[in-house]
Amino acid sequence: MMRMQPVSEFKGMPVSENPAPVAIELSDTSVTFGRGAKAVPALSKTTLRIADGEFVALVGPSGCGKSTILRLVSGLVQPTTGVVIVGGREVAARALRVGMAFQNPTMLPWMTIERNIMLPLKIVEPYRSQFRKLRRTEFRDKANALLEQVGLKGFGGKFPWQLSGGMLQRANLCRALIHEPRLLLLDEPFGALDQFTREELWSILQQLWMTHKATVLLVTHDLREAGFLASRICVMSARPGRIVDDSRVTFARPRTVAMTFEPDFVALNQKLRAFIVDARSASQAGAA
Amino acid sequence: MMRMQPVSEFKGMPVSENPAPVAIELSDTSVTFGRGAKAVPALSKTTLRIADGEFVALVGPSGCGKSTILRLVSGLVQPTTGVVIVGGREVAARALRVGMAFQNPTMLPWMTIERNIMLPLKIVEPYRSQFRKLRRTEFRDKANALLEQVGLKGFGGKFPWQLSGGMLQRANLCRALIHEPRLLLLDEPFGALDQFTREELWSILQQLWMTHKATVLLVTHDLREAGFLASRICVMSARPGRIVDDSRVTFARPRTVAMTFEPDFVALNQKLRAFIVDARSASQAGAA
Amino acid sequence: GAQETTIKFTLGWKTQGSDAAFFYAKDHGYFKEEGLNVVIDQGEGSGATVTRVMSGAYDAGFGDVNAIIQNASLKPQEAPVMVYMLWNQPPFAIVTKKTSGINSIKDFEGHTLGGAQGTPTTRLLPVFVRKNGLEGEKIKISNMAPNLQEPMLIKGDIDGALVFNITSYFNLVLNRQDPDKDFKWFSFGDYGLDLYSNGVMVSRKLLASNPKAVAGLVRAVNKAAIAVAKDQNAGMKATVNYDNLINAEVEKRRLQFSYEKLIVSPEMKEIGVGDIKDDRMTRAIGIVVEGYQLARAPTPAEVFSREFLPPRKERDLVYTAN
Amino acid sequence: MSLLDLRQKAWSAALIVLFFVAWELFCLMTGMSDLILPRPSQIFTTLIEKLPILWPHILQTLATTMLGFVLGVGLGVALGAVIGVSKTAYDTCYPLLVGFSSIPKVAVVPIFVLWFGSGTVPAVLTALSICFFPIVVNIATGLATTEPELEDVLKALGASKFDILWNVGLPRTMPFFFASLKVAVSYAFVGAVLSETVASNRGIGNVMMTASSNFNVPLVFAGLFVLAGLGVALYAIFSLIEGQVTGWATRKNDLIAT
């Protein structure tokens, strides 16, 4: 078993010193839905820079704007103020190959799971141009291999409504991964899974990241998950959210589940908890 | 702070000795979806008896049939074999006032959150007959009071798609509670919430249960949650699930979040984990 | 031959026995002899024939001269020209049920007459009323489609119908009525409305560009009309040949009716089939101008051209029923 | 958004005007006879000139159409609900209804006239019988394709079939109900006018019939324009209601506009 390396700088490190090229940059980005009296501020002015190949976890209270940040990065939401730069271009999700697992695993109901998972291959180059040619069965094999990895062997031919909540979520993850994206946006991808399936998938995801070094932005409510997977954890305040803490996680990789029960890891968890408690109470005081 | 009482009989206690009247009874109930070559067994023959006023948590790996059990009890799925008796009548969900929080918080998209939450009042007696009369504003106040309790004050007038995943889940819980059901079926009601919101809601739910003594069947993946809330935890095996363990949880009430970090509680968690690991590996060996 | 001229020809209505001459001419190669390829289409009303020819969709057709008068009044340069007046007598009539208690035209007052909108019978009723000194306000008119007139008359919804006798007579037969015994007929011709009616008309364009074809067409039709007058069975054979859906028995009676009531007349015997008398036409134009409230009365020459008629001796028609 | 909205509306209006201008120019350029296709300017002139005469006819047609339409909507919703809910009704009614609506109503009008006399009753019946089918089809399809997850919300509460229909099925079907109204209202006009041309002493259909036998083609077209105008006016009214009722279903467009 690997030894865990103690971490000293949970907080306060200015992340912008990072020398790697920038994959995602939010500068003073805020989002307000609706207008006038019905306006709902979803995200306060937020500045966030994520380097190429980083694995960033985003944690924060419900409704603070985590999904909104993912949607900004994937170009599904336009910023109300500020800019979003992805892969060097402004809100150009197309500039990078993006894979996104939505919080609500929306599968297209008229397609089988297999075809749902193959969807990115049908849309995204270079797979797109090969889709109609001989490679179709190859792609199908790829989809089924992924399904097997997440424990859904044999469910490729089912329709979405024939799967349980957790199974759908796993299929959703497959769809985000199948085209080997350079930028992976995961919105609570393991929320509906039991602890063991979840831990298995953590390891798989870690393995994937260590081989491909894609940039990953993970939204999660599980601090153990964040600690296990991320190289950096951003904590957000309550709605409208801002980033109130930004910490490096430097445990050695590959990390194991057993590590998460060791004191150092638990200490990290406790620290993060404290931040979130602060953020929540601050916002509640502010609201009162 | 309350002292926690040590628990000795996690396992093996025959539950049928319970003298309270039976609220839910599954006898040799199994469910298979589809037929012929496409048949998917979702639930093995299961026998489960839940007494009136019990708080039962159902845990188990993803896809094992937990939601299917809830759907059996609420009459949404017919058993393939065996019978389901609810409130003394066969698959007569109508016999008891049922409140159900679905795993996927399906709000009717054409109604505001407030109206979605008031839906049970529109359908279920005795509220139904009062709905069109003067009590409408009273009901609205009730809905808004519930919304405030789960931290959604001011969101009653929004439409479902204007809420974040976690907010929807909280609204979903409100809809299950508003008509003060005698039987509460909760399918992972806190899955998309951060730890703190979740813990707050645990306490609220515990409080509710202690006052109203409704029968509760809770599906969850969080063993801490099960331990905190339930008076009995049933562990299911992998698909097609059966109940492999059925334990009493006898910590004194009201339980507090701090209690969940104490050694006895952690020990309970570890024991349950062990069961699930067993169940999973057994099923995987069986499948191989 | 190679030089065949194609003429698109529209009938006045769906296939009827009274159109036998055209089918006979086609079947017996009369058109071919004239170097013509005549394509015969069914029509949507003898008034609509004018529109069809005027618009250029058809070169020629069998239709109502009164509709020509109407159009010639407004657009003398576009209105088609009648070149062969087959129906010498007007078919316009009012038919009443004997049980309705109408014994003379005076009895129309206080009764309801059913009219098909736009048909000459309906349109000319005011002239009929005026010429016969009736009180128009006392006659109620109810509008309906032509094929509803007889059923509604039989049913008693209306007391009389403004009709074409050649159509209505057989409609009553088909409705299992006895049109002679149970019904009274008031023919417009007998009450001062001595109009011409259907004949062969051609477009101004054809007239200008190919007068030889017009002459050929008239010659062929004339020859056929005379032949069918002698042998209606042969005429019916050609008709059934064209459209096997018709009720041959009734249509033969209709064919004979057309000769007996509409074609053969003292005037026809005098001037030959196909021709008109200009003074009678002038009077007829006057009636139409009055009835349709036209701004200008066209001259008979604007409406009818006898330029293409075969010589008088070739236009002796002798009708023998068989 | 309101500015954008205005600009968009202006664009649409301009395009509609453009359509008529193109028509006018087409007629002028090809020297089209007004016996075949009059120019819009001629039609409008005739329309304005003859409006006082046309007015009672317009009211008559509007009244019969609306009556037939309202009855047709009622029948359509009821039949659609039955077909959408019951498989047997689906198998029984659909063939009969498709068969019935494949029959040209011109053939049926005379029967109505002989039974009910000429005038308003057959016009109402024809309007009804021509306009209810699109509503049936859309209501039935909407109900049959309602997501079971939505229905489960009510089923779990022990709701009756009617409760589910009323609270889930019908609201979910509203967008397609309004879609079918657009078809139904225009066909209701066609039906009423059709019947008027067959047997009636009043109404636009009657006017058009007379005008057509007078070779007054501009007046025929004026009648058509009146019909089109009435259709569009009713469409506009439904659109307003639709905007209120089915906003939830077209939220996409809101988001784009934001």
Add this chain to the structure above:
Amino acid sequence: MSLLDLRQKAWSAALIVLFFVAWELFCLMTGMSDLILPRPSQIFTTLIEKLPILWPHILQTLATTMLGFVLGVGLGVALGAVIGVSKTAYDTCYPLLVGFSSIPKVAVVPIFVLWFGSGTVPAVLTALSICFFPIVVNIATGLATTEPELEDVLKALGASKFDILWNVGLPRTMPFFFASLKVAVSYAFVGAVLSETVASNRGIGNVMMTASSNFNVPLVFAGLFVLAGLGVALYAIFSLIEGQVTGWATRKNDLIAT
């Protein structure tokens, strides 16, 4: 399930037969004249008797209808897609289309005839012009009400508008597309027959017109039955395809049957 299915089908067939029996009895009891409403037995007898004569006419009508229908579906889908996607097109085209479809096609047929001569071309055009509107409306509504969440799946991948239309909008709209086909196909028959009654020497419409002017009412009704039969036959074909394509949307019924 297959047994249940069979029983259900038998029920439906029985109900349909019952409908005709009721009609027969109604006519017998009221002593209805066959000049107004013939008995089904008379109609079937006439139909079988005249079938050899009717046959070429049936083929003619079927051919023109199908041609008009196919063109109408093409036009309808294309226009519906444009309207469903673009707000400007929605505002521009809807009023024009509602206006156009409020116009009785009887008034338009003569124009087609004057331009294209009588016969097949105006019949095809009339069938087309009468049947495309329901398709437009349902495609447009289906596209406009597609859940943005479904589209987001593709948008996040950087899919083009066309990709989204093809992979999400159209499949999602299929149930309502098929619904509109049921309306469209029956109206296509109406259109073709309408045109044939006005101007054609062949086709069911012509037969019916001739029969009607001969007061051969049983033959008129035989023609109507042929039309209804053709409509139902095409409906049955579409139903088969529909079952394959839109099964996902009606999964509810599967669950009930399970």
